[in-house]
Amino acid sequence: MEDANTLPRSEFSKGAWFNAHVSRERHHLNKYCPEDVTLIDVIEKLVDATMAAMARNGEMRSDVISGEILQKAYQNSIEMLKKEIVIDNE
Secondary structure: OOOHHHOOHHHHOOOHHHHHHHHHOOOOOOOOOOOOOOHHHHHHHHHHHHHHHHHHHOOOOOOOOOHHHHHHHHHHHHHHHHHHOOOOOO
16 A cells, blocks of 8 residues: 555555545544544544644645535434433432
């Protein structure tokens, strides 16, 4: 597998490393959105996109997530939290 740090910018997203990364990492929501996406994934995307852009070229370009993904993440996060609630009726 090639070294992602030595690929020219124009080739970075075409490399095997990048394709493996976006298919395995939950925060690449525009390439692959898991069915159980949560707001944690959305925040991870925000952090990853900003930090990667700043490290690569010192500026953050526009980045978007669809309303559909955000709604799904919001609803899934509610369900995730509900599963963690323990009600003590004593």
